[in-house]
Amino acid sequence: MTSPMQKASELVAHAASICVLTGAGISAESGIKTFRDAGGLWENHSIEAVATPEGFEQNPRLVWEFYNARRKAAKVASPNPAHLALARLEQGRLHRAKQKPTATNGHGKAHRQPQPITILTQNVDGLHQHAGSQNVVELHGSVWKVRCTRCGAISDDHPVELPVLPYCSACGALLRPHIVWFGESLDPGVLDAAEVAVEECDLFLVIGTSAVVQPAASYPFIATRHGKPVIEVNKEKTPVSAIATVSLIGLAGEILPKIV
Ligand code: OAD
Numbered sequence: 001m002t003s004p005m006q007k008a009s010e011l012v013a014h015a016a017s018i019c020v021l022t023g024a025g026i027s028a029e030s031g032i033k034t035f036r037d038a039g040g041l042w043e044n045h046s047i048e049a050v051a052t053p054e055g056f057e058q059n060p061r062l063v064w065e066f067y068n069a070r071r072k073a074a075k076v077a078s079p080n081p082a083h084l085a086l087a088r089l090e091q092g093r094l095h096r097a098k099q100k101p102t103a104t105n106g107h108g109k110a111h112r113q114p115q116p117i118t119i120l121t122q123n124v125d126g127l128h129q130h131a132g133s134q135n136v137v138e139l140h141g142s143v144w145k146v147r148c149t150r151c152g153a154i155s156d157d158h159p160v161e162l163p164v165l166p167y168c169s170a171c172g173a174l175l176r177p178h179i180v181w182f183g184e185s186l187d188p189g190v191l192d193a194a195e196v197a198v199e200e201c202d203l204f205l206v207i208g209t210s211a212v213v214q215p216a217a218s219y220p221f222i223a224t225r226h227g228k229p230v231i232e233v234n235k236e237k238t239p240v241s242a243i244a245t246v247s248l249i250g251l252a253g254e255i256l257p258k259i260v
Contacts, residue, residue, distance in 0.1 A: 008231045008246045008259040012089070015203035017114035020086060021219050022121045022128070025208020025234060029253040030077040032125055036210050051181045060174060064164045067177045070124070070143045075160045079131035082207065082252035087132035089260040090117040094134075118197035122209060122216050124179055137193045139186060139216055145178035154178055186215065198222050206232045208252050211240045220244070231259070 002010075012018065024034035049055045050066040079087075093116030119128050119136045124143045128136045146157045146166065150173030157166075157175075166175040180186055194215075198204070204223035211217040220230050220240045229245040232238070233255045241247045248255050 004246045004248055005255075005258060008248060011203055011229050011231060011246070012205075012260055015201070016116065017201045018089075018117050018203045018205060019197040019201035019219075019223070020117065020119045020205040020207065021209060021216060022119060022123060022207045023209025023211075023216075024123060025210075026082050026121075026252045027077065027080075027123055027125055027127055028208065029080040029082065029251060030125075030127055032073055032077050032123075032127075034208075036212075047182060051179075052183055053181055054183075056176055056181070060176075061164050063177070064162065064166070067143060067179070068161045068164070071160050071162075074125040074127070074143055077125065077127060079127045080253045082256040083127050083131035083133070085256040085260045086117065086119060086128065090133055090135065093117060114200035115197070118193075118201070120194050120197060120216065120219065122213065137190055137197065139180070139190060139194060141177070141179040143177065143179070146175040147178040149174045149176050191215070194219065199226065202228060204228050204230045206230060206234075206240050206244070207256070208234060209238070209240075211238045233259075 024032070028034050045066060049059065050063050056063045097113070097116060115135050117133070117135060119133055120139055121128055121136060122140050124138065124141055126142060126144050144156055145154055146162070147154045148168035148171060151168060151171045153168065153170055167173065168175055198219050201223070204220055206220050209216065211220065217239070221243060224230055224243045230240065230243060232240045232244040232247045233250070233252050235249065235251055237247070237249070248259070
């Protein structure tokens with residue numbers, strides 16, 4: 001009899017294009033707190049105070065202090081075996097794709113091939129990129145980016161602690177973290193990229209998310225509706241477990257290296 005772990009490994013081995021949805025649980029073993037576990041990220045703050053546009057309007061200093069602390073935590077964290085396994089998987093697939101002759105359509109043009117791996121992450125810590133993953137869609141933004149509240153310019157800003165309060169070098173207005181807060185919509189370009197990845201993949205992986213925040217939470221369900229197998233890796237059951245083809249209960253850092 002095939003064990004769930006073997007079944008997951010076989011699904012991964014045979015999939016040409018894999019879409020991976022990750023949440024805070026994949027970074028837990030790197031020492032970054034999750035949101036909803038006991039003692040989680042919101043521990044000492046209300047979500048309204050630090051993760052809503054209204055909270056920022058009322059007390060931008062508190063919000064910047066909160067995100068400076070997030071930057072510090074992300075800076076000292078290293079990718080764990082789960083991040084590294086996904087990066088290795090992508091590198092292996094890209095290497096294999098380079099060695100294959102390019103398929104052409106009837107007009108001699110190369111077919112657009114789906115990406116071998118697309119990571120849709122709800123995390124803002126940059127650890128997938130740090131591990132070496134190249135095709136990462138940051139659904140909820142990044143702690144390493146700032147956005148001007150007036151001109152909207154987005155820039156990478158890597159000093160660990162920004163001055164409280166930071167201002168735009170182009171127009172002088174207050175900068176805010178480039179993070180999607182509660183009550184805000186995801187960037188339309190990001191949404192499009194995510195939808196394409198969900199549609200084009202032939203396997204969907206869900207790792208370390210409680211799957212309660214939309215639209216990310218709906219992606220595994222959309223994948224299932226399109227007939228794609230879904231593998232879930234989580235240390236406990238979630239709403240996705242009921243529809244998953246294979247549900248692996250345990251730590252992402254232990255399971256991922258085994259199935260990829
Ligand atoms: P949550 O904190 O809601 O869920 C973390 C999930 O990871 C839980 O299901 C845990 O069981 C699981 N988990 C924890 N440690 C794990 C490990 N080592 N291996 C495997 N699984 C583990 O975090 P998210 O689902 O990412 O949004 O939360 C989604 C969004 O809610 C966040 O991006 C954030 C928050 O509001 C915004 O800030 C916009």
